Amino acid sequence: MKRKLEITELIFKIISYTLLTIFALACLYPFVYAVSASISGRSQVEYNEIILLPKNVQFEAFSMMFKNNMFWTSYSNTLFITLYGTLWAMFTAILGGYALSKKRLLFRKFFNFFLVFTMWFSAGIVPQYLNYLATRKVFNSIGIMDDKWLVVIAMGMAAMNIILLRNAFEGVPSEVEEAAIVDGATEMQVLSTVYIPMSKSTIATVALFFAISRWNGYFWARQMMSNPNEHPLQVFIRLQLEKYTDPEQVTGWNEVFATDSAIYALIVCSIVPILIIYPFIQKYFAKGVNVGGVKE
Amino acid sequence: MKVRAADFLDYDQERGVYRENPEQLVRDDVEKHYWLHVVRAIIKDWRLYLMLVPMLLVFLFWRYLPMYELLGCFKVDNSVLSVSDQMFSGFSYFKRLLFAGDSTSTDFWRAMRNTFITSFYGLCFGFPMPIILALFFNEVKSNGARSVYQVLTYLPKFMSTVVMTSLVAMLVKQGAVTTNMGIVSQALVKLGVIPYEVGQAGLLNNPKFFRTLYQISGIWEGAGYDSIVFFAAIIAISPTSYEAAQIDGANKWAQMRYVVLPSILSTIVIMLITRIGSLLNVGYEKVMLLYNTNTYVTADVVSTFANRYGMKGEAQTGLAAAAEMMNNVIGMLLVIGSNTIARKATNTSLY
Numbered sequence: 001m002k003r004k005l006e007i008t009e010l011i012f013k014i015i016s017y018t019l020l021t022i023f024a025l026a027c028l029y030p031f032v033y034a035v036s037a038s039i040s041g042r043s044q045v046e047y048n049e050i051i052l053l054p055k056n057v058q059f060e061a062f063s064m065m066f067k068n069n070m071f072w073t074s075y076s077n078t079l080f081i082t083l084y085g086t087l088w089a090m091f092t093a094i095l096g097g098y099a100l101s102k103k104r105l106l107f108r109k110f111f112n113f114f115l116v117f118t119m120w121f122s123a124g125i126v127p128q129y130l131n132y133l134a135t136r137k138v139f140n141s142i143g144i145m146d147d148k149w150l151v152v153i154a155m156g157m158a159a160m161n162i163i164l165l166r167n168a169f170e171g172v173p174s175e176v177e178e179a180a181i182v183d184g185a186t187e188m189q190v191l192s193t194v195y196i197p198m199s200k201s202t203i204a205t206v207a208l209f210f211a212i213s214r215w216n217g218y219f220w221a222r223q224m225m226s227n228p229n230e231h232p233l234q235v236f237i238r239l240q241l242e243k244y245t246d247p248e249q250v251t252g253w254n255e256v257f258a259t260d261s262a263i264y265a266l267i268v269c270s271i272v273p274i275l276i277i278y279p280f281i282q283k284y285f286a287k288g289v290n291v292g293g294v295k296e
Numbered sequence: 297m298k299v300r301a302a303d304f305l306d307y308d309q310e311r312g313v314y315r316e317n318p319e320q321l322v323r324d325d326v327e328k329h330y331w332l333h334v335v336r337a338i339i340k341d342w343r344l345y346l347m348l349v350p351m352l353l354v355f356l357f358w359r360y361l362p363m364y365e366l367l368g369c370f371k372v373d374n375s376v377l378s379v380s381d382q383m384f385s386g387f388s389y390f391k392r393l394l395f396a397g398d399s400t401s402t403d404f405w406r407a408m409r410n411t412f413i414t415s416f417y418g419l420c421f422g423f424p425m426p427i428i429l430a431l432f433f434n435e436v437k438s439n440g441a442r443s444v445y446q447v448l449t450y451l452p453k454f455m456s457t458v459v460m461t462s463l464v465a466m467l468v469k470q471g472a473v474t475t476n477m478g479i480v481s482q483a484l485v486k487l488g489v490i491p492y493e494v495g496q497a498g499l500l501n502n503p504k505f506f507r508t509l510y511q512i513s514g515i516w517e518g519a520g521y522d523s524i525v526f527f528a529a530i531i532a533i534s535p536t537s538y539e540a541a542q543i544d545g546a547n548k549w550a551q552m553r554y555v556v557l558p559s560i561l562s563t564i565v566i567m568l569i570t571r572i573g574s575l576l577n578v579g580y581e582k583v584m585l586l587y588n589t590n591t592y593v594t595a596d597v598v599s600t601f602a603n604r605y606g607m608k609g610e611a612q613t614g615l616a617a618a619a620e621m622m623n624n625v626i627g628m629l630l631v632i633g634s635n636t637i638a639r640k641a642t643n644t645s646l647y
Contacts, residue, residue, distance in 0.1 A: 008547040011548075028451065095348070114352070118355060122362075123362035123363040124602060124620030125599055126603075130362070130613075157355065260475070271455060274455075
């Protein structure tokens with residue numbers, strides 16, 4: 001029997017739908033606006049005639065950016081940092097998380113504390129900066145001149161992600177591992193044939209977390225990379241924003257598009273690849289928060 | 297006299313003699329040669345310990361070494377003092393920041409106050425939003441429609457801080473002779489929320505609007521994604537609970553109060569702990585990307601203060617490091633404190 005909705009329930013439902021719709025549209029609108037503004041004509045953008053749809057369509061802003069070599073360099077730098085950074089972080093985190101998940105590991109409590117303490121206390125920006133400077137010196141002295149490797153190796157490790165992996169590995173039933181050991185598997189084989197396949201979704205989630213933080217990394221890349229040819233995309237975007245919003249830099253601007261369009265085009269180009277893979281990774285992204293390192 | 301455990305002998309009934317307990321002998325042996333056994337266990341299991349090495353090195357070099365270098369920041373270069381005095385005269389920096397009363401000290405206090413206010417606003421406005429959003433999601437019964445809402449609201453989370461702040465900067469940008477102000481400013485002027493001159497000067501150049509923009513952009517970016525965890529807790533509630541409440545005549549409000557809230561309380565507590573724990577850990581990247589010299593009054597937080605003082609002028613490295621250290625120590629105490637309280641009060645804790 002279907003119950004009739006009570007009046008309070010009905011009111012709440014109406015409020016929910018209304019506010020949700022408003023919020024969802026507010027989330028979407030800036031992106032739509034950015035696309036429209038990036039392909040609209042100059043005077044239309046400068047005098048804010050664009051509300052939702054583009055007017056007087058041009059693609060000059062995009063073509064100017066695609067002709068800019070620095071754009072492609074920064075893009076490939078970001079791909080480099082994201083790929084190698086994620087691989088290195090996953091290598092470290094999977095091995096470490098696996099070892100920490102073993103009850104027989106001596107000083108297990110100490111190692112766990114060693115990780116968790118870095119979540120509570122960090123030395124701060126200044127000592128970290130001095131540390132990276134020293135690291136760069138060491139790297140240069142052993143022949144690694146490219147600061148991209150500094151970003152890949154020294155930055156972006158997160159204790160939380162290792163704890164997520166540790167918890168996932170702890171959840172694997174020990175019988176399966178014992179069976180593998182009886183069959184003569186070594187530690188490495190146990191990890192690669194039992195543990196990794198059995199905690200695939202957590203591994204995917206953690207890899208995604210690392211990849212996103214690498215893709216988005218800005219502050220330290222800007223601090224540590226003096227050579228513009230090594231700049232990742234985020235630094236490039238910021239520098240362009242600073243350039244185009246500086247009135248002195250844009251005096252005598254005589255393109256068919258507005259300076260704003262150039263920035264919006266850059267923003268659109270940095271979001272599009274994420275939007276393309278978004279449907280595939282959204283599942284893991286949503287799962288990630290729930291696997292949390294929470295102990296009851 | 298210390299009693300050895302092996303002094304307690306087992307009685308062997310078959311042979312009618314007392315003998316030492318073999319298990320206890322092993323235990324005594326382990327106790328006596330503890331480190332030897334540790335080394336043996338490690339050698340036997342070396343593969344497992346080798347796996348730990350990369351992780352330990354990464355954390356040692358790039359997390360713990362900076363903590364050691366933090367002490368170095370407090371060194372006072374004064375050839376008259378002995379080396380140990382140079383190391384320990386570091387309190388002078390703290391004193392100077394807290395009590396000197398000069399412009400650095402006032403800047404520091406301003407940064408400290410801004411840090412507290414920014415995170416407190418985040419707690420008041422940013423924290424409840426995902427919970428409210430999750431309650432709304434729960435009202436949407438059709439799966440398809442809910443997915444659409446969820447996908448749209450998670451979307452901003454996928455942008456980097458740089459892109460997000462660039463968008464914000466563009467949407468509320470100042471007007472100039474050749475161009476008009478940002479579209480959001482313009483809408484606000486039309487609605488009468490802000491006067492025309494304020495919009496024309498750019499909202500990000502106005503210290504009055506910095507906190508509002510910071511919080512709203514934070515909610516816009518994170519509320520959808522943060523609601524996932526609350527929504528998961530809400531859909532885990534059994535429908536029979538609602539039915540029972542309805543039979544007892546509970547209206548929507550009473551159902552919220554007596555069914556939903558108790559069920560998601562532990563999730564809320566855990567998220568609140570994380571939030572309080574990172575209370576002083578204001579995202580410096582975002583502040584740095586949004587603020588400018590006009591808005592230091594309301595925008596400057598301790599990390600950005602440390603960044604400005606520590607990385608530009610070398611003379612003030614010690615001051616910057618001291619400022620951030622105070623901030624981080626208070627932050628750490630907050631994490632541990634809130635965690636302990638939560639464990640005592642509700643039996644849920646994070647660590």
